[in-house]
Amino acid sequence: MSFEKLGVIKPILSAIKELGYEKPTTIQTRAIPLVLAKSDVFATAQTGTGKTAAFGIPMLQRLRNVTPEARVVRGVIISPTRELSIQIYEDMQSYAKNMSLNIAVFVGGKDLDTQQKILKEGVDIIIATPGRIMEHVEKGLNLSHVEIFVLDEADRMLDMGFMKEIRKIHPLLPKRHQTLLFSATYSDKVRKLSKLILTKPEFVETSKKNSTVDTINQVVYLVDTDKKAALLAYIIGSRNFRQVLVFTRTKASADELVLELKKDGLKCGIIHGDKTQANRLKTLNEFKEGKTKVLIATDIASRGLDIEELPFVINYELPSIPEDYVHRVGRTGRAGRDGMAISLIDIYEKYDIKDVERLIGMKIPQEVVEGFEPDPTIRRRDQEELKLKSEHKKVEVKRAKKSYKKPDAAKKTPSVKKTPSVKKAVTSKKRKTTKRD
Ligand code: AMP
Numbered sequence: 001m002s003f004e005k006l007g008v009i010k011p012i013l014s015a016i017k018e019l020g021y022e023k024p025t026t027i028q029t030r031a032i033p034l035v036l037a038k039s040d041v042f043a044t045a046q047t048g049t050g051k052t053a054a055f056g057i058p059m060l061q062r063l064r065n066v067t068p069e070a071r072v073v074r075g076v077i078i079s080p081t082r083e084l085s086i087q088i089y090e091d092m093q094s095y096a097k098n099m100s101l102n103i104a105v106f107v108g109g110k111d112l113d114t115q116q117k118i119l120k121e122g123v124d125i126i127i128a129t130p131g132r133i134m135e136h137v138e139k140g141l142n143l144s145h146v147e148i149f150v151l152d153e154a155d156r157m158l159d160m161g162f163m164k165e166i167r168k169i170h171p172l173l174p175k176r177h178q179t180l181l182f183s184a185t186y187s188d189k190v191r192k193l194s195k196l197i198l199t200k201p202e203f204v205e206t207s208k209k210n211s212t213v214d215t216i217n218q219v220v221y222l223v224d225t226d227k228k229a230a231l232l233a234y235i236i237g238s239r240n241f242r243q244v245l246v247f248t249r250t251k252a253s254a255d256e257l258v259l260e261l262k263k264d265g266l267k268c269g270i271i272h273g274d275k276t277q278a279n280r281l282k283t284l285n286e287f288k289e290g291k292t293k294v295l296i297a298t299d300i301a302s303r304g305l306d307i308e309e310l311p312f313v314i315n316y317e318l319p320s321i322p323e324d325y326v327h328r329v330g331r332t333g334r335a336g337r338d339g340m341a342i343s344l345i346d347i348y349e350k351y352d353i354k355d356v357e358r359l360i361g362m363k364i365p366q367e368v369v370e371g372f373e374p375d376p377t378i379r380r381r382d383q384e385e386l387k388l389k390s391e392h393k394k395v396e397v398k399r400a401k402k403s404y405k406k407p408d409a410a411k412k413t414p415s416v417k418k419t420p421s422v423k424k425a426v427t428s429k430k431r432k433t434t435k436r437d
Helices: 010-018 026-036 051-062 082-095 112-121 130-138 154-159 163-172 188-197 225-238 251-263 277-288 322-329 347-360 383-404 407-415 420-436
Strands: 041-044 075-078 103-106 125-128 148-151 178-183 202-205 216-222 244-247 268-271 294-297 312-315 339-345
Touching: 010 051, 010 082, 026 041, 026 051, 026 178, 026 202, 041 051, 051 075, 051 082, 051 148, 051 178, 075 082, 075 130, 075 163, 082 103, 082 125, 082 277, 103 112, 103 130, 112 130, 125 130, 130 163, 148 188, 154 163, 154 178, 154 188, 154 322, 163 188, 178 188, 225 251, 225 339, 251 268, 251 294, 268 277, 277 294, 312 322, 322 339, 322 347, 339 347
Parallel strands: 041 178, 041 202, 075 125, 075 148, 103 125, 148 178, 216 339, 244 294, 244 312, 268 294, 312 339
Antiparallel strands: none
Protein backbone atom coordinates (compact mmCIF):
# COMPACT_ATOMS: atom_id res chain seq x y z
CA MET A 1 0.00 0.00 0.00
CA SER A 2 1.10 3.58 -0.61
CA PHE A 3 -0.10 6.97 0.65
CA GLU A 4 -1.02 7.86 -2.97
CA LYS A 5 -3.31 4.84 -3.18
CA LEU A 6 -5.00 5.87 0.04
CA GLY A 7 -5.96 9.10 -1.72
CA VAL A 8 -3.64 11.45 0.17
CA ILE A 9 -3.24 14.76 -1.68
CA LYS A 10 0.06 16.06 -3.12
CA PRO A 11 0.90 18.83 -0.61
CA ILE A 12 0.72 16.29 2.22
CA LEU A 13 2.49 13.58 0.19
CA SER A 14 5.53 15.77 -0.36
CA ALA A 15 5.59 16.84 3.31
CA ILE A 16 5.53 13.29 4.68
CA LYS A 17 8.08 12.18 2.11
CA GLU A 18 10.48 14.68 3.64
CA LEU A 19 9.82 13.08 7.03
CA GLY A 20 10.86 9.73 5.60
CA TYR A 21 7.40 8.12 5.64
CA GLU A 22 7.74 5.72 2.73
CA LYS A 23 4.63 3.65 3.21
CA PRO A 24 1.66 3.85 5.54
CA THR A 25 1.64 1.84 8.77
CA THR A 26 -1.25 -0.59 9.41
CA ILE A 27 -3.32 1.89 11.40
CA GLN A 28 -2.79 4.53 8.71
CA THR A 29 -3.80 2.13 5.92
CA ARG A 30 -7.01 1.32 7.73
CA ALA A 31 -7.95 4.66 9.27
CA ILE A 32 -7.11 7.19 6.52
CA PRO A 33 -9.80 6.04 4.02
CA LEU A 34 -12.43 5.92 6.78
CA VAL A 35 -11.65 9.42 7.98
CA LEU A 36 -11.64 10.74 4.40
CA ALA A 37 -15.07 9.10 3.94
CA LYS A 38 -16.28 11.19 6.94
CA SER A 39 -17.04 8.19 9.17
CA ASP A 40 -16.79 8.28 12.92
CA VAL A 41 -13.87 6.05 13.90
CA PHE A 42 -13.08 4.12 17.04
CA ALA A 43 -9.46 2.97 16.84
CA THR A 44 -7.42 1.03 19.32
CA ALA A 45 -3.78 1.41 18.44
CA GLN A 46 -0.58 0.85 20.34
CA THR A 47 1.64 3.80 21.02
CA GLY A 48 4.27 4.20 18.34
CA THR A 49 2.19 2.72 15.53
CA GLY A 50 1.86 6.01 13.67
CA LYS A 51 -1.58 6.89 14.99
CA THR A 52 -1.01 10.67 14.96
CA ALA A 53 -0.67 10.60 11.17
CA ALA A 54 -3.59 8.14 10.99
CA PHE A 55 -5.97 10.87 12.15
CA GLY A 56 -3.81 13.93 11.38
CA ILE A 57 -3.24 13.40 7.64
CA PRO A 58 -6.90 12.84 6.65
CA MET A 59 -8.01 15.57 9.04
CA LEU A 60 -5.77 18.11 7.33
CA GLN A 61 -6.94 16.88 3.96
CA ARG A 62 -10.63 17.22 4.90
CA LEU A 63 -10.10 20.74 6.27
CA ARG A 64 -7.72 21.93 3.53
CA ASN A 65 -10.03 24.53 2.01
CA VAL A 66 -9.54 27.74 3.92
CA THR A 67 -11.32 31.07 3.75
CA PRO A 68 -8.54 33.28 5.15
CA GLU A 69 -10.81 36.26 5.85
CA ALA A 70 -13.31 34.17 7.83
CA ARG A 71 -11.36 31.53 9.69
CA VAL A 72 -13.29 29.55 12.29
CA VAL A 73 -12.20 26.59 14.38
CA ARG A 74 -13.10 23.52 12.29
CA GLY A 75 -10.89 20.90 13.86
CA VAL A 76 -10.23 20.08 17.51
CA ILE A 77 -7.81 17.49 18.88
CA ILE A 78 -7.90 16.82 22.60
CA SER A 79 -5.04 14.96 24.23
CA PRO A 80 -4.37 14.18 27.88
CA THR A 81 -1.00 15.85 28.49
CA ARG A 82 0.87 18.98 27.55
CA GLU A 83 3.78 17.01 26.09
CA LEU A 84 1.55 14.88 23.90
CA SER A 85 -0.38 17.94 22.71
CA ILE A 86 2.85 19.66 21.73
CA GLN A 87 4.06 16.50 20.01
CA ILE A 88 0.83 16.26 17.99
CA TYR A 89 1.10 19.96 17.15
CA GLU A 90 4.65 19.54 15.84
CA ASP A 91 3.61 16.50 13.76
CA MET A 92 0.57 18.33 12.36
CA GLN A 93 2.67 21.38 11.49
CA SER A 94 5.11 19.24 9.54
CA TYR A 95 2.33 17.37 7.67
CA ALA A 96 0.67 20.72 6.86
CA LYS A 97 3.81 22.62 5.86
CA ASN A 98 2.61 22.99 2.24
CA MET A 99 -0.90 24.07 3.23
CA SER A 100 -2.31 27.37 4.44
CA LEU A 101 -4.04 26.04 7.54
CA ASN A 102 -3.52 27.78 10.88
CA ILE A 103 -2.86 25.26 13.62
CA ALA A 104 -2.50 26.18 17.29
CA VAL A 105 -1.67 24.32 20.46
CA PHE A 106 -3.27 25.39 23.74
CA VAL A 107 -1.94 23.80 26.89
CA GLY A 108 -1.72 24.84 30.52
CA GLY A 109 1.41 26.52 31.78
CA LYS A 110 1.30 28.96 28.85
CA ASP A 111 -0.18 32.44 28.96
CA LEU A 112 -3.94 32.36 28.35
CA ASP A 113 -4.07 35.89 26.94
CA THR A 114 -1.41 35.13 24.32
CA GLN A 115 -3.47 32.09 23.27
CA GLN A 116 -6.59 34.30 23.11
CA LYS A 117 -4.75 36.66 20.75
CA ILE A 118 -3.78 33.73 18.51
CA LEU A 119 -7.44 32.68 18.45
CA LYS A 120 -8.54 36.16 17.43
CA GLU A 121 -6.10 36.13 14.53
CA GLY A 122 -7.90 33.04 13.18
CA VAL A 123 -7.25 29.37 13.83
CA ASP A 124 -8.45 26.36 11.80
CA ILE A 125 -7.30 23.52 14.04
CA ILE A 126 -6.77 23.52 17.80
CA ILE A 127 -4.78 20.91 19.69
CA ALA A 128 -5.39 21.20 23.42
CA THR A 129 -5.54 19.53 26.79
CA PRO A 130 -9.09 19.20 28.19
CA GLY A 131 -8.59 21.70 31.01
CA ARG A 132 -7.14 24.41 28.80
CA ILE A 133 -9.77 24.17 26.08
CA MET A 134 -12.45 24.54 28.76
CA GLU A 135 -10.76 27.74 29.95
CA HIS A 136 -10.98 29.10 26.40
CA VAL A 137 -14.60 27.97 26.11
CA GLU A 138 -15.35 29.93 29.27
CA LYS A 139 -13.75 32.96 27.60
CA GLY A 140 -16.01 32.56 24.57
CA LEU A 141 -14.30 30.03 22.26
CA ASN A 142 -16.91 29.01 19.69
CA LEU A 143 -16.93 25.31 18.82
CA SER A 144 -20.13 25.35 16.77
CA HIS A 145 -18.27 25.13 13.43
CA VAL A 146 -16.16 22.10 14.33
CA GLU A 147 -16.21 19.48 11.58
CA ILE A 148 -13.74 17.01 13.05
CA PHE A 149 -13.29 16.25 16.74
CA VAL A 150 -10.47 13.94 17.82
CA LEU A 151 -9.90 12.42 21.23
CA ASP A 152 -6.40 10.98 21.38
CA GLU A 153 -5.29 8.54 24.08
CA ALA A 154 -8.83 8.53 25.39
CA ASP A 155 -8.06 5.81 27.94
CA ARG A 156 -5.42 7.96 29.52
CA MET A 157 -7.74 10.95 29.55
CA LEU A 158 -10.36 8.97 31.43
CA ASP A 159 -7.74 7.62 33.86
CA MET A 160 -6.73 11.20 34.55
CA GLY A 161 -10.34 12.13 35.36
CA PHE A 162 -11.14 14.25 32.29
CA MET A 163 -14.57 12.70 31.64
CA LYS A 164 -16.22 15.81 33.15
CA GLU A 165 -14.49 18.12 30.65
CA ILE A 166 -15.32 15.84 27.69
CA ARG A 167 -18.98 15.80 28.75
CA LYS A 168 -18.93 19.61 28.80
CA ILE A 169 -17.18 20.03 25.45
CA HIS A 170 -19.25 17.50 23.50
CA PRO A 171 -22.61 19.39 23.57
CA LEU A 172 -20.85 22.52 22.28
CA LEU A 173 -20.03 20.82 18.98
CA PRO A 174 -22.52 21.06 16.12
CA LYS A 175 -24.94 18.14 15.65
CA ARG A 176 -23.24 17.08 12.43
CA HIS A 177 -19.58 16.52 13.00
CA GLN A 178 -17.10 13.68 12.68
CA THR A 179 -15.56 12.17 15.81
CA LEU A 180 -12.40 10.09 15.93
CA LEU A 181 -11.67 8.23 19.13
CA PHE A 182 -8.16 6.85 19.55
CA SER A 183 -7.15 4.80 22.54
CA ALA A 184 -4.07 2.69 23.26
CA THR A 185 -6.02 0.29 25.42
CA TYR A 186 -9.59 -0.92 25.41
CA SER A 187 -11.43 -0.62 28.69
CA ASP A 188 -15.04 -0.49 29.82
CA LYS A 189 -14.67 3.23 30.47
CA VAL A 190 -13.50 3.84 26.89
CA ARG A 191 -16.33 1.74 25.54
CA LYS A 192 -18.83 3.78 27.55
CA LEU A 193 -17.32 7.02 26.26
CA SER A 194 -17.51 5.73 22.69
CA LYS A 195 -21.24 5.11 23.11
CA LEU A 196 -21.68 8.69 24.26
CA ILE A 197 -19.76 10.49 21.54
CA LEU A 198 -19.66 8.28 18.44
CA THR A 199 -22.35 7.80 15.80
CA LYS A 200 -22.28 4.54 13.82
CA PRO A 201 -18.50 4.29 14.17
CA GLU A 202 -16.19 2.21 12.05
CA PHE A 203 -13.88 0.09 14.20
CA VAL A 204 -10.17 -0.11 13.58
CA GLU A 205 -8.31 -2.53 15.78
CA THR A 206 -4.73 -2.96 14.70
CA SER A 207 -3.44 -4.90 17.64
CA LYS A 208 -4.40 -7.48 20.20
CA LYS A 209 -5.95 -5.98 23.30
CA ASN A 210 -3.23 -4.35 25.39
CA SER A 211 -0.47 -6.20 23.61
CA THR A 212 2.97 -4.66 23.44
CA VAL A 213 4.63 -3.88 20.15
CA ASP A 214 6.07 -7.04 18.55
CA THR A 215 9.46 -5.51 17.80
CA ILE A 216 10.20 -4.87 21.48
CA ASN A 217 12.38 -7.37 23.32
CA GLN A 218 11.24 -7.51 26.90
CA VAL A 219 13.17 -8.84 29.87
CA VAL A 220 12.85 -8.77 33.65
CA TYR A 221 15.92 -8.62 35.89
CA LEU A 222 15.29 -9.83 39.44
CA VAL A 223 17.14 -7.64 41.95
CA ASP A 224 16.88 -6.42 45.54
CA THR A 225 15.43 -2.95 46.09
CA ASP A 226 18.64 -1.46 47.50
CA LYS A 227 20.69 -2.70 44.55
CA LYS A 228 18.42 -1.34 41.82
CA ALA A 229 20.26 1.96 41.30
CA ALA A 230 23.64 0.20 41.14
CA LEU A 231 22.29 -2.36 38.67
CA LEU A 232 20.82 0.40 36.53
CA ALA A 233 24.14 2.27 36.44
CA TYR A 234 25.92 -1.02 35.65
CA ILE A 235 23.57 -1.85 32.74
CA ILE A 236 23.86 1.63 31.24
CA GLY A 237 27.65 1.73 31.66
CA SER A 238 28.61 -1.83 30.73
CA ARG A 239 26.37 -1.94 27.66
CA ASN A 240 27.27 1.57 26.62
CA PHE A 241 23.64 2.72 26.29
CA ARG A 242 23.65 6.08 24.55
CA GLN A 243 20.02 6.99 25.00
CA VAL A 244 17.86 5.39 27.63
CA LEU A 245 14.52 6.35 29.10
CA VAL A 246 14.06 5.26 32.73
CA PHE A 247 10.68 5.14 34.44
CA THR A 248 10.02 5.46 38.14
CA ARG A 249 6.68 5.08 39.88
CA THR A 250 6.84 8.34 41.84
CA LYS A 251 8.31 11.82 41.62
CA ALA A 252 10.21 11.19 44.86
CA SER A 253 11.97 8.10 43.56
CA ALA A 254 12.77 9.90 40.29
CA ASP A 255 14.46 12.66 42.33
CA GLU A 256 16.34 10.11 44.45
CA LEU A 257 17.47 8.16 41.40
CA VAL A 258 18.97 11.25 39.78
CA LEU A 259 21.16 11.72 42.84
CA GLU A 260 22.16 8.04 42.93
CA LEU A 261 23.13 7.99 39.25
CA LYS A 262 25.06 11.21 39.67
CA LYS A 263 27.31 9.34 42.13
CA ASP A 264 28.09 6.94 39.28
CA GLY A 265 28.97 9.84 37.02
CA LEU A 266 25.79 9.61 34.93
CA LYS A 267 24.22 12.92 33.99
CA CYS A 268 20.44 12.56 33.85
CA GLY A 269 17.51 14.63 32.75
CA ILE A 270 14.33 14.41 34.80
CA ILE A 271 10.73 14.96 33.78
CA HIS A 272 7.81 14.79 36.18
CA GLY A 273 4.71 16.68 37.22
CA ASP A 274 6.53 19.10 39.54
CA LYS A 275 8.74 20.43 36.77
CA THR A 276 7.56 23.45 34.83
CA GLN A 277 6.51 23.05 31.22
CA ALA A 278 9.51 25.07 30.04
CA ASN A 279 11.84 22.91 32.12
CA ARG A 280 10.32 19.67 30.79
CA LEU A 281 10.73 20.78 27.20
CA LYS A 282 14.32 21.89 27.77
CA THR A 283 15.14 18.54 29.41
CA LEU A 284 13.46 16.63 26.61
CA ASN A 285 15.34 18.56 23.94
CA GLU A 286 18.68 18.00 25.69
CA PHE A 287 17.90 14.28 25.73
CA LYS A 288 16.83 14.26 22.08
CA GLU A 289 20.01 16.10 21.10
CA GLY A 290 22.13 13.56 23.01
CA LYS A 291 23.36 16.07 25.61
CA THR A 292 22.07 13.76 28.36
CA LYS A 293 21.95 10.04 27.77
CA VAL A 294 19.58 9.14 30.60
CA LEU A 295 16.10 10.60 30.93
CA ILE A 296 14.17 9.73 34.09
CA ALA A 297 10.41 10.14 33.87
CA THR A 298 7.21 9.34 35.70
CA ASP A 299 4.12 7.94 33.97
CA ILE A 300 2.32 11.25 33.57
CA ALA A 301 5.25 12.57 31.57
CA SER A 302 5.62 9.38 29.54
CA ARG A 303 2.65 9.81 27.24
CA GLY A 304 3.85 12.66 25.13
CA LEU A 305 7.43 11.60 24.63
CA ASP A 306 8.27 10.80 21.04
CA ILE A 307 11.93 10.32 20.53
CA GLU A 308 13.10 8.98 17.18
CA GLU A 309 14.59 5.50 17.34
CA LEU A 310 14.67 5.30 21.12
CA PRO A 311 16.41 1.96 21.63
CA PHE A 312 15.98 1.33 25.37
CA VAL A 313 13.34 1.78 28.02
CA ILE A 314 14.06 0.71 31.58
CA ASN A 315 11.36 0.29 34.19
CA TYR A 316 13.24 1.12 37.37
CA GLU A 317 9.94 0.48 39.11
CA LEU A 318 6.83 -1.04 37.58
CA PRO A 319 3.88 1.33 37.18
CA SER A 320 0.99 1.12 39.61
CA ILE A 321 -1.45 0.61 36.71
CA PRO A 322 -0.51 -2.37 34.47
CA GLU A 323 -1.77 -0.53 31.36
CA ASP A 324 0.98 2.05 31.90
CA TYR A 325 3.55 -0.67 31.22
CA VAL A 326 2.22 -0.83 27.65
CA HIS A 327 2.49 2.94 27.31
CA ARG A 328 5.98 3.02 28.79
CA VAL A 329 7.50 0.33 26.62
CA GLY A 330 5.69 1.82 23.62
CA ARG A 331 8.30 4.61 23.78
CA THR A 332 10.72 2.20 22.15
CA GLY A 333 10.31 0.04 19.05
CA ARG A 334 8.35 2.83 17.35
CA ALA A 335 7.14 2.50 13.78
CA GLY A 336 8.62 -0.95 13.30
CA ARG A 337 12.08 -0.29 14.72
CA ASP A 338 13.70 -2.67 17.20
CA GLY A 339 13.65 -1.76 20.85
CA MET A 340 14.35 -3.24 24.24
CA ALA A 341 12.41 -2.88 27.47
CA ILE A 342 14.11 -3.93 30.71
CA SER A 343 12.24 -4.10 34.01
CA LEU A 344 14.10 -4.20 37.33
CA ILE A 345 11.88 -6.16 39.67
CA ASP A 346 12.28 -6.56 43.41
CA ILE A 347 10.38 -8.89 45.67
CA TYR A 348 7.71 -6.24 46.27
CA GLU A 349 6.83 -6.22 42.59
CA LYS A 350 6.38 -9.95 42.03
CA TYR A 351 2.59 -9.63 41.86
CA ASP A 352 2.74 -6.43 39.75
CA ILE A 353 4.69 -8.18 37.02
CA LYS A 354 2.12 -10.99 37.00
CA ASP A 355 -0.61 -8.37 36.44
CA VAL A 356 1.39 -6.93 33.53
CA GLU A 357 1.88 -10.38 32.01
CA ARG A 358 -1.83 -11.14 32.34
CA LEU A 359 -2.63 -7.85 30.58
CA ILE A 360 -0.23 -8.28 27.67
CA GLY A 361 -0.98 -11.98 27.39
CA MET A 362 2.60 -13.16 27.46
CA LYS A 363 5.27 -14.20 29.93
CA ILE A 364 8.30 -11.93 30.10
CA PRO A 365 11.58 -13.84 30.54
CA GLN A 366 13.13 -13.37 33.99
CA GLU A 367 16.90 -13.21 34.42
CA VAL A 368 19.48 -12.38 37.05
CA VAL A 369 22.56 -10.23 36.38
CA GLU A 370 25.78 -11.64 37.81
CA GLY A 371 26.82 -9.72 40.91
CA PHE A 372 23.24 -8.49 41.49
CA GLU A 373 21.59 -11.75 42.49
CA PRO A 374 18.65 -11.20 44.88
CA ASP A 375 19.28 -12.29 48.47
CA PRO A 376 17.13 -15.44 48.88
CA THR A 377 16.65 -14.77 52.60
CA ILE A 378 14.75 -11.52 51.95
CA ARG A 379 11.02 -12.03 52.28
CA ARG A 380 8.17 -9.58 52.05
CA ARG A 381 6.79 -8.93 55.48
CA ASP A 382 4.57 -5.94 54.85
CA GLN A 383 0.84 -5.55 55.17
CA GLU A 384 0.31 -5.80 51.44
CA GLU A 385 2.03 -9.18 51.36
CA LEU A 386 -0.27 -10.44 54.11
CA LYS A 387 -3.30 -9.11 52.26
CA LEU A 388 -2.23 -10.71 49.00
CA LYS A 389 -1.49 -13.96 50.80
CA SER A 390 -4.92 -13.98 52.42
CA GLU A 391 -6.54 -13.23 49.05
CA HIS A 392 -4.67 -16.12 47.48
CA LYS A 393 -5.66 -18.31 50.43
CA LYS A 394 -9.31 -17.39 49.88
CA VAL A 395 -9.04 -18.55 46.29
CA GLU A 396 -7.35 -21.76 47.43
CA VAL A 397 -10.05 -22.39 50.05
CA LYS A 398 -12.72 -21.86 47.38
CA ARG A 399 -10.91 -24.31 45.11
CA ALA A 400 -10.57 -26.80 47.94
CA LYS A 401 -14.28 -26.49 48.68
CA LYS A 402 -15.07 -27.17 45.07
CA SER A 403 -12.84 -30.24 44.94
CA TYR A 404 -14.36 -31.44 48.24
CA LYS A 405 -17.62 -31.99 46.40
CA LYS A 406 -15.93 -34.43 44.07
CA PRO A 407 -16.38 -38.04 45.25
CA ASP A 408 -12.69 -38.97 45.27
CA ALA A 409 -11.76 -35.73 47.05
CA ALA A 410 -14.32 -36.50 49.74
CA LYS A 411 -12.57 -39.77 50.50
CA LYS A 412 -9.39 -37.92 51.39
CA THR A 413 -10.97 -35.55 53.95
CA PRO A 414 -11.02 -37.93 56.96
CA SER A 415 -7.25 -37.50 57.17
CA VAL A 416 -8.00 -34.16 58.96
CA LYS A 417 -8.70 -35.97 62.21
CA LYS A 418 -6.51 -33.97 64.53
CA THR A 419 -8.88 -32.01 66.80
CA PRO A 420 -11.75 -33.67 68.68
CA SER A 421 -14.38 -31.36 67.14
CA VAL A 422 -13.28 -32.24 63.64
CA LYS A 423 -13.22 -35.90 64.63
CA LYS A 424 -16.79 -35.61 65.89
CA ALA A 425 -17.97 -33.94 62.72
CA VAL A 426 -16.36 -36.60 60.58
CA THR A 427 -17.74 -39.44 62.70
CA SER A 428 -21.28 -38.05 62.70
CA LYS A 429 -21.08 -37.62 58.98
CA LYS A 430 -19.91 -41.22 58.68
CA ARG A 431 -22.74 -42.41 60.85
CA LYS A 432 -25.27 -40.49 58.80
CA THR A 433 -23.85 -42.07 55.70
CA THR A 434 -24.10 -45.50 57.30
CA LYS A 435 -27.74 -44.87 58.22
CA ARG A 436 -28.63 -43.74 54.77
CA ASP A 437 -26.87 -46.72 53.25
P1 AMP B 1 2.90 7.93 16.74
O1 AMP B 1 2.33 6.56 17.01
O2 AMP B 1 1.95 8.80 16.01
O3 AMP B 1 3.41 8.55 18.02
O4 AMP B 1 4.16 7.76 15.74
C1 AMP B 1 5.34 7.11 16.13
C2 AMP B 1 6.53 7.50 15.27
O5 AMP B 1 6.42 6.92 13.99
C3 AMP B 1 6.69 8.99 15.05
O6 AMP B 1 8.07 9.29 15.20
C4 AMP B 1 6.26 9.22 13.63
O7 AMP B 1 6.91 10.31 13.04
C5 AMP B 1 6.66 7.91 12.96
N1 AMP B 1 5.81 7.53 11.80
C6 AMP B 1 4.48 7.66 11.69
N2 AMP B 1 4.04 7.18 10.51
C7 AMP B 1 5.13 6.71 9.86
C8 AMP B 1 5.33 6.10 8.58
N3 AMP B 1 4.31 5.84 7.77
N4 AMP B 1 6.59 5.75 8.25
C9 AMP B 1 7.63 5.99 9.09
N5 AMP B 1 7.51 6.58 10.30
C10 AMP B 1 6.27 6.93 10.69
